[in-house]
Amino acid sequence: MRTMLFKAQHRMWWVPMLAGLVLLGACSSGVEKPKPVPLGPSPQGLAIKRSWSLAFGEVQFPLRTVSVGSDIALATSQGLVAVVDARTGQEIWRASVGSSVEAGVGFDGNYVAVVGQGGALQVFKAGRQVWRADLGTSVATPPLVAGNRVFVLGTDRTVAAWDAATGALLWQQARPGDPLVLKQPGLLAALGDTLIVGQGAKLLGMNPLSGTVRWEQSVASSRGTNEVEKLMDIPSGMARSGQQVCVRAYQHAVACVDSAKPSLVWSKPSNGFSGLAGDADSVFGVDGQGVVTAYRRNSGDIQWSSNTLRYRQLTGPVVVGRSVVVGDSEGNVHLLAKTDGTPLARLKTDGSAIAAVPVLVGQTLVVITQRGGVFGFVPE
Template identity: 45%
Template structure:
């Protein structure tokens, strides 16, 4: 896992503000000792029928892509800056455009405007495959932009949240948080809309923000910094969240998972968890994959463990997708796993193109959409 350390120019403090770019260098990767040998893949079963509905090709994906779903449109991107909007009903390519540079974050879209962030720290908005506008950001960004309510929201690596007008790119407001953290994860964080509130992950907290002016409405901690050094104290919220009504459940990096009642801005429960990918869920349970390849289900009401599956131990897994009777997980050798949501037993698995699943599975138009490292975009329909 890559970390970033903020290195201010000309001093020891991180310089913040719209006009000041934070200088950031690579700190370390979590390598340590050799990884344990992955468990043998269980024998394939086909209890659930799974049909490939369509596929298209984009350039290879070597950045932390988040595929965006808006209505029946799935928007994806390749590492080189190619952005593609797809009609998930039939796999038709609606448009294809270029951001002009390799990407570090994407994609956000409301079905009309799509937004990505380049390695040059440029926020690029596209419409119909054409670049609509570009804005320079003050720091690197790994969280995909959020496009909602005719605005584009961005969360940068210096933990600033910024709002732009969707059509013109005019900067509307900036909220900067001085958390005292020196490290930031090179992976997507939490940024989503919930009713009339913008919800962002800031360090180990979910923060409700007024999208009109950037003022905070509430804060709820999922995890608190612990340990004696910067790495041990890192508790950023990462990946997808599980939402049912006003309850959001999120993961704090290698620390815990927890659920927040956003109508009151209070934490309902939290449990220790050792993972780095996001969560999915339904009205009964929250599902997640741990760093050691174990897949867990926690009871949504109180966080108690419902089931745990170690058949894929030490394999690299994506965050899960809970759909109907299944929990769907991507795997590092290119397998897409379909599990029974009741107990985690295998229902089926498919291999799109024998390359690793590059983005968490998403659901659009009754189709499970996955993207591979080779740039294959596949739509599957479980029977």
């Protein structure tokens, strides 16, 4: 067993619920929270059928579904981890973490990384645990496995890297931060040979070999009057096109950065809590009330906004073909037209909340619910 302690920092943690700060405030003040907009008849703009499903286990932690080729990595709150063939729903292998799971999953086609109870980073290959490291801190962001390395972002904003095969600690970097931070998945992603990390309102480009900062760019400025309103962080989920990276600054803005210069391309006010998705022309986001908005990638101008799913506690979006896909708290998956937000299709699962942003694997849209249902949908 390998042991590594992140630098301890005393912080307050603000834990956002799916509905966001607006609904939390309404509940705490005794005001009835807004009711979801009625859905109406199921739209018939796309023909999609369920190809397979499996019961895997409850998901009550920040799950990121990651696919490589036709394979997808999964984990459950109870500590199961598995790799599944997304074409058929068949398990390739499964293993036990030995405790509950706090954050996951990282996957590169060979190694699967999760963070277990008490901050235990565990790495598996072909159904066997190959190493673990005790982090000594809380982790909400799923690990990233890339370039034969495993990267972890702690809630204290420390970033560290390990050798994926041996578990050798390669580097760790701690940066000063705000006294109040989010305990929800932050941004930790790969962009070419650069590690992209969200640190407060700053987007960082780091050297994955050494942990040194190559560049940093602020994406928003605080407009709050108290610690909660001033709180800024960058949640998981970026919309990349070439060297342009678009992200959300929690409850403050949506912004795009040219990572090649680097420079801020644009930043627009937006009170939201989840990450973004996009294509070469547009960037899509969901605000705290469930309004889905499309922005022009080159300018940030709004192309369209849809209120049809308001107050439905939506996941972040994913772009699938000609549609933008989001899940809701009642187990529905909604497909909206990229061009104007028109509802195209609605998919049903098991009635429990969608636990992670749906992911497209080949021709299969994979959806995971909090109850532990895993569903594969394909075009008819």
